Amino acid sequence: MPGREFFQTQSVGQALAGFRPRRRTGPETVRREDALGRVPARAVRSGVPLPGFARSTVDGYAVRAADTYGAGDGLPAYLDVVGALRMGTAADVEVRSGGAVQIPTGAAVPGSADAVVMIEHTQVTMPGVIEVTRPVAVGDGVVRPDEDVAVGNELVPAGRPLRAQDLGLLAAAGITRLVVLRRPRVAIISTGDEVVAPDTECVSPGQVRDATASALAALVLQAGGEPASYGIVPDDLELLTKTLTTAVAECDLVVVSAGSSVGARDETTAAVEALGAPGVYCHGLAIKPGKPTLLAECADVPVIGLPGNPLSALVVFRMVGLPVLRLVGGITTVPPEPSTAATMARPVASAAGRLDVVQVSVRDGVATPLFGHSALLSLLTSADGYVVIPEPATGLDAGTSVTVTMYR
Ligand SMILES: Nc1nc2c(c(=O)[nH]1)N[C@H]1C(S)=C(S)[C@@H](COP(=O)(O)OP(=O)(O)OC[C@H]3O[C@@H](n4cnc5c(N)ncnc54)[C@H](O)[C@@H]3O)O[C@H]1N2
Numbered sequence: 372m373p374g375r376e377f378f379q380t381q382s383v384g385q386a387l388a389g390f391r392p393r394r395r396t397g398p399e400t401v402r403r404e405d406a407l408g409r410v411p412a413r414a415v416r417s418g419v420p421l422p423g424f425a426r427s428t429v430d431g432y433a434v435r436a437a438d439t440y441g442a443g444d445g446l447p448a449y450l451d452v453v454g455a456l457r458m459g460t461a462a463d464v465e466v467r468s469g470g471a472v473q474i475p476t477g478a479a480v481p482g483s484a485d486a487v488v489m490i491e492h493t494q495v496t497m498p499g500v501i502e503v504t505r506p507v508a509v510g511d512g513v514v515r516p517d518e519d520v521a522v523g524n525e526l527v528p529a530g531r532p533l534r535a536q537d538l539g540l541l542a543a544a545g546i547t548r549l550v551v552l553r554r555p556r557v558a559i560i561s562t563g564d565e566v567v568a569p570d571t572e573c574v575s576p577g578q579v580r581d582a583t584a585s586a587l588a589a590l591v592l593q594a595g596g597e598p599a600s601y602g603i604v605p606d607d608l609e610l611l612t613k614t615l616t617t618a619v620a621e622c623d624l625v626v627v628s629a630g631s632s633v634g635a636r637d638e639t640t641a642a643v644e645a646l647g648a649p650g651v652y653c654h655g656l657a658i659k660p661g662k663p664t665l666l667a668e669c670a671d672v673p674v675i676g677l678p679g680n681p682l683s684a685l686v687v688f689r690m691v692g693l694p695v696l697r698l699v700g701g702i703t704t705v706p707p708e709p710s711t712a713a714t715m716a717r718p719v720a721s722a723a724g725r726l727d728v729v730q731v732s733v734r735d736g737v738a739t740p741l742f743g744h745s746a747l748l749s750l751l752t753s754a755d756g757y758v759v760i761p762e763p764a765t766g767l768d769a770g771t772s773v774t775v776t777m778y779r
C-alpha cells in the first residue's frame with residue numbers, strides 16, 4: 372500500500388517484558404469446592420497443626436522403642452499386649468515399659484509410646500504376649516502431630532492456580548472459603564465484512580463463519596479467564612470504535628481479531644488509537660505466524676489486536692495473549708504446559724531475529740513439522756503440539772532434539 376508503513380516489529384520477548392498494562396482483577400471470596408483453578412489473592416496459612424495428633428503409619432503395636440533394641444529372629448523381645456486402640460478416638464491406653472498396644476494405621480499413638488512396630492515383625496506366642504523380631508527406633512511408624520503442616524505454615528501460595536491436591540490440603544486444614552482474584556473478563560471481538568456468525572447455515576462465496584471467537588473463548592476458559600462475546604463488527608471505524616469503547620469499559624482485557632494488517636480496510640489501529648492514552652504499545656511482532664499483532668493499553672485495560680487468519684490469531688493469543696491474561700489475573704506461578712521430548716523428522720527453516728512457532732505431529736518421539744499457509748486452520752487441528760524456534764536460530768536441522776509443547 373503506497374503511503375502506508377509496514378510494521379516496526381518488536382521481538383516477542385521484548386514485547387512481553389515491556390508491555391505491562393496496569394489492570395489487575397480484585398479479590399473475591401469463594402467456597403473451597405468452587406476454587407479449582409482459581410488464584411489465591413494471598414497465601415492461605417494453617418490455623419491448625421496437621422495431622423494434629425501423633426498418628427500411626429502402619430498396622431502393628433505401639434511400643435517403647437527401647438524395649439525392642441537388639442531384638443532379632445534368634446532373640447525376640449517379648450512384650451505384654453495391654454490393649455487395643457481404635458480409629459477416630461483419642462489414645463486412651465498407656466504403654467508402660469515391657470508393654471505393647473495393638474494399633475491400626477492412622478490411629479492416635481499414645482503419648483507414652485514412641486514407635487509403632489509393624490505387625491509383620493511380630494508374632495503372637497501366647498495370648499496377651501507378642502514376640503518382636505526387629506528393633507524399631509524412636510519415631511518409627513509414627514507421624515508427628517505437626518509433621519504434615521505446622522500452625523502458621525503456608526497451605527497454598529498466592530498467585531498459583533489451585534490444583535486438586537491444594538483443595539485437599541485446604542480441606543484437611545478446615546478451610547471452607549478463601550479469597551481469590553476475580554477471573555479476568557476477556558472481551559472477544561471479531562471483525563470483517565465477510566465474517567458471519569458460526570451458526571449461519573448457508574454462507575455465500577466470500578463469506579466465512581467466525582472460527583476465531585469460539586477458539587479464543589475456549590483458550591480464555593482454559594487459562595482461567597471469563598470470555599465475553601462482543602460479536603462480529605463489520606469493517607467500519609465508527610462501529611468498531613463504539614464496540615471497543617464498551618468492551619474496554621466492561622472488561623479486564625480486550626481481544627479483537629483481524630483488521631490489524633496494512634490493508635485499506637484495516638481499521639483496528641485507528642479504532643484503538645481513538646480509545647485514548649496510553650494507547651498503542653506496538654504494532655508488529657517478530658513472530659511467525661502472527662506478525663500483524665497490535666498491543667495497546669486503553670485507560671488501564673490491555674487491548675490485543677490479533678491477525679485475521681484464525682491459525683495466526685490462536686498462535687499469537689497463546690504466546691502473547693495468555694501471558695497478559697495471567698498478568699491481569701494475578702497468576703505469578705504459571706502452571707506448566709504438558710510437553711514431550713522429540714527429535715525433528717525434517718529440517719525447518721527460520722529467519723534470525725524472529726520467533727517461529729511450528730506445528731508438529733508427534734509419533735514415537737519423532738516430531739513431524741506440518742507445513743501450510745496460516746490461512747489453513749486444519750493445520751492446527753492436525754497438530755499434537757508445537758515447537759518454538761527461538762529468535763537467534765536460523766532453523767532446525769533434521770534430528771535436532773526439541774521440546775514439543777503439547778495441546779491439551
Ligand atoms: N500486504 C500485506 N498483506 C498482508 C500481510 C502483510 O504483512 N502485508 N500480512 C498477512 C498476514 S500474515 C495476515 S495474518 C493477514 C492479517 O490481516 P488482518 O489482521 O488485517 O486480517 P484480515 O485481512 O481481516 O483477515 C485475514 C484472513 O482471515 C479471515 N478471518 C478474519 N477473521 C476471521 C474469523 N473470525 N474467523 C474466520 N476467519 C477469519 C479473513 O476472512 C481473511 O481471509 O494479513 C496478511 N496480509
Ligand code: MOO
Pocket residue numbers: 659660661662663678679680683684745746
Ligand atoms: O502472521 Mo499471518 O498472522 O502469518 O498468517
